[in-house]
Amino acid sequence: MKTDIDRLMRERELDAIILTGGEEFNSARYYLSNGARITHGSIFKVVDKPALLICNRMELEEAAKSGLEVMTDVELGYYDRYKETEGDGIRATVLHWSDVLLRLGVSAGRIGLYGAWQVNKTIALYEALRAGLAQYELVAEAENTLIEEAMLTKDADEIARMKSVAERANAVMALAWDYIAGLRRAGDNLHDEEGKRVTIGDVKNLVRRELMARGLEDTDMIFAQGRDAGFPHSRGEADMPLKVGQTIVFDLFPRELGGGYHHDMTRTWCIGCAPAAVRETYDLVMEAFDISIEAFGLNKPTCLMQEAALDHFEKAGHPTTRSDPSTMAGYVHSLGHGVGIDIHERPSLSHLRRDDICQIGNILTIEPGLYYPERGFGVRVEDLFVVDEKGELVSLTPFRKDLVIPLKGDSGAAQ
Amino acid sequence: MKTDIDRLMRERELDAIILTGGEEFNSARYYLSNGARITHGSIFKVVDKPALLICNRMELEEAAKSGLEVMTDVELGYYDRYKETEGDGIRATVLHWSDVLLRLGVSAGRIGLYGAWQVNKTIALYEALRAGLAQYELVAEAENTLIEEAMLTKDADEIARMKSVAERANAVMALAWDYIAGLRRAGDNLHDEEGKRVTIGDVKNLVRRELMARGLEDTDMIFAQGRDAGFPHSRGEADMPLKVGQTIVFDLFPRELGGGYHHDMTRTWCIGCAPAAVRETYDLVMEAFDISIEAFGLNKPTCLMQEAALDHFEKAGHPTTRSDPSTMAGYVHSLGHGVGIDIHERPSLSHLRRDDICQIGNILTIEPGLYYPERGFGVRVEDLFVVDEKGELVSLTPFRKDLVIPLKGDSGAAQ
Numbered sequence: 001m002k003t004d005i006d007r008l009m010r011e012r013e014l015d016a017i018i019l020t021g022g023e024e025f026n027s028a029r030y031y032l033s034n035g036a037r038i039t040h041g042s043i044f045k046v047v048d049k050p051a052l053l054i055c056n057r058m059e060l061e062e063a064a065k066s067g068l069e070v071m072t073d074v075e076l077g078y079y080d081r082y083k084e085t086e087g088d089g090i091r092a093t094v095l096h097w098s099d100v101l102l103r104l105g106v107s108a109g110r111i112g113l114y115g116a117w118q119v120n121k122t123i124a125l126y127e128a129l130r131a132g133l134a135q136y137e138l139v140a141e142a143e144n145t146l147i148e149e150a151m152l153t154k155d156a157d158e159i160a161r162m163k164s165v166a167e168r169a170n171a172v173m174a175l176a177w178d179y180i181a182g183l184r185r186a187g188d189n190l191h192d193e194e195g196k197r198v199t200i201g202d203v204k205n206l207v208r209r210e211l212m213a214r215g216l217e218d219t220d221m222i223f224a225q226g227r228d229a230g231f232p233h234s235r236g237e238a239d240m241p242l243k244v245g246q247t248i249v250f251d252l253f254p255r256e257l258g259g260g261y262h263h264d265m266t267r268t269w270c271i272g273c274a275p276a277a278v279r280e281t282y283d284l285v286m287e288a289f290d291i292s293i294e295a296f297g298l299n300k301p302t303c304l305m306q307e308a309a310l311d312h313f314e315k316a317g318h319p320t321t322r323s324d325p326s327t328m329a330g331y332v333h334s335l336g337h338g339v340g341i342d343i344h345e346r347p348s349l350s351h352l353r354r355d356d357i358c359q360i361g362n363i364l365t366i367e368p369g370l371y372y373p374e375r376g377f378g379v380r381v382e383d384l385f386v387v388d389e390k391g392e393l394v395s396l397t398p399f400r401k402d403l404v405i406p407l408k409g410d411s412g413a414a415q
Numbered sequence: 416m417k418t419d420i421d422r423l424m425r426e427r428e429l430d431a432i433i434l435t436g437g438e439e440f441n442s443a444r445y446y447l448s449n450g451a452r453i454t455h456g457s458i459f460k461v462v463d464k465p466a467l468l469i470c471n472r473m474e475l476e477e478a479a480k481s482g483l484e485v486m487t488d489v490e491l492g493y494y495d496r497y498k499e500t501e502g503d504g505i506r507a508t509v510l511h512w513s514d515v516l517l518r519l520g521v522s523a524g525r526i527g528l529y530g531a532w533q534v535n536k537t538i539a540l541y542e543a544l545r546a547g548l549a550q551y552e553l554v555a556e557a558e559n560t561l562i563e564e565a566m567l568t569k570d571a572d573e574i575a576r577m578k579s580v581a582e583r584a585n586a587v588m589a590l591a592w593d594y595i596a597g598l599r600r601a602g603d604n605l606h607d608e609e610g611k612r613v614t615i616g617d618v619k620n621l622v623r624r625e626l627m628a629r630g631l632e633d634t635d636m637i638f639a640q641g642r643d644a645g646f647p648h649s650r651g652e653a654d655m656p657l658k659v660g661q662t663i664v665f666d667l668f669p670r671e672l673g674g675g676y677h678h679d680m681t682r683t684w685c686i687g688c689a690p691a692a693v694r695e696t697y698d699l700v701m702e703a704f705d706i707s708i709e710a711f712g713l714n715k716p717t718c719l720m721q722e723a724a725l726d727h728f729e730k731a732g733h734p735t736t737r738s739d740p741s742t743m744a745g746y747v748h749s750l751g752h753g754v755g756i757d758i759h760e761r762p763s764l765s766h767l768r769r770d771d772i773c774q775i776g777n778i779l780t781i782e783p784g785l786y787y788p789e790r791g792f793g794v795r796v797e798d799l800f801v802v803d804e805k806g807e808l809v810s811l812t813p814f815r816k817d818l819v820i821p822l823k824g825d826s827g828a829a830q
Binding site for chain 2: 020021022023024025026028037039056057058059060061062074075079082083087089090112113114115116117118119120121122123124125126127138140141142143145205208209212217220228231232233234235257258325326328332333342343344352353
């Protein structure tokens, strides 16, 4: 968690870290700046000292909300350096960073670079830093980065925020269920109370509105029906009418409005009735879900949970990415992932990655699935879990896990 | 525009370009993939040949919507390379990219790198590429990049999309005006028809809902009142009650839902009545607005427009970033910027940047402003313009530019 950063810096022998970037959503900067709504600016943090947020003068008021020490680039002489380099932004930044590091008392040492920015600008700046700041060793971590490592366990405030997001996301999914359950069958289509044929786009619009009413924003939910449901990340076609008896994979992963913490949950639904093959597949996925939870153990590798799911699916005769790494059908993804400010964080729950351990404060998904696009369906079920202070795996996604949404207008027998 | 890319590659002597990145919104990848909703994947484009989009197998269906040639990383042997490198994602990517470049017939030459990704991962990959692909010269552009240059002029499809976004944004701002005009004065507060005191958050929620109903999403609008309006990028406090007679800077810059093209417009409002000093400042800003438009000339430098605004403000005795680069008051930003998939694109309308020229197909803002936080107000007025096929500067923001929103419940005399 955030309070681990100094320890992580010491362990990694980093004398300072710099978080930078452009207008892209920058989860590292969001994290260290406590969610300040800035689109420019860098954070300099010297080990065992408070962080300094350097912002554009236009964003001073927003930057101040970080609670960090804040200075503008103007105050720190950036524009003098810009003038001195005749408007060469990269060279000016190198000189400016040198000024800031010296001001912070760091005249040599190892500097970790983080953030999110354009690939080309990052490389150009890096090359200029290497040439211009030879007294520093620049460190760029590709895996198990300091920021990832800190984000891997959530503190009490983060868990409280994510529980709140979870409650709201569950409530919105319940509204979507209720809306669909209240539709009327018209052949294999579904009509609303005004007699209008309902599409996937209608459901998505309802969900987006209801998320927004609760201070959440959609981040491109998946509501994929039929063959589309057979591709794990197919978003679904807005114009496609909802169909009775087809399989729908509904993966909802909203976040706090304007950027912030996520929830992540998936349900697989069949409206009115489910084909026997889908029911059978669904039951198998639910078994994998339960089995992988049983394989959870505090301080044990996360890959054990994925391996339990793989064993289960393979024993039942389904291809997996372990039995056939190139497969496009069967169980084609890992069991889950951490969730936070980013939708995909650590820990990883993959058999290809054996170094992640279940720890108190992890917030992670468990989401086994089976995909058969050529048979016209896919199934995935996903809850978000927190490893609580007792070391227990607790679901934040209480919403019902029924496959079939019974239509209120149907008789019981029709289901 | 997009059709310029081969010419730009030849001019820059690039044999191929690679666009890559992570889950961050990646405007370069969005642009070249024609808006495909993918969160992973890279685009390889050899000069004068069609582009290849390499995606994760889970995103194959979404990737296909790009209209590009699509292959999965599995098909192209990425996972074999991953296994070969014992799960070292960076080294596997180097070998994989080498495989892809050879497959595309590029065995040496200059390769431009673009996209958006974590700073640390970008640098780590770049270092590994330099070591592992020494037969290629890697090119990282910091300024006037190929992608920026292509995006600088919009094609007919892009202009049509942005006109549609503009119409919808203007309609939503009109609804916000109408909503405020219909409120009732209660001291210096404003009440809705149920007698509830109205806050900035209420207005923002209305705007977000109405944007969404039109297929747009808010990207953190500015609705800043009083002293907050004096800081150009202060977002405004949701809990703050709307106040009669205070200055509001309302900067709305939504984009197509899920990422896409933007509109950008600002109005400055006083509800019910305006103090004389604000009125005077507003008139001066509107004069600068008109004067800078008059300074527009096809194929002339954009900085002439900014200089016209600077001259005007300085003559009237206001500090500017030209007269005092460190000023926090007066005219503290540039006149405008290009808009497209990114909210800030080229051309730049800054006096510090003299190399941008007004061209047919530019879509740019003109947004002079004056900021006096210590006097409790700021003023900015902004339209988005297209340089049309006749070379004329045409506003896409017809919405009224009145300073005062008269309250319908007030007598005329009260205003």
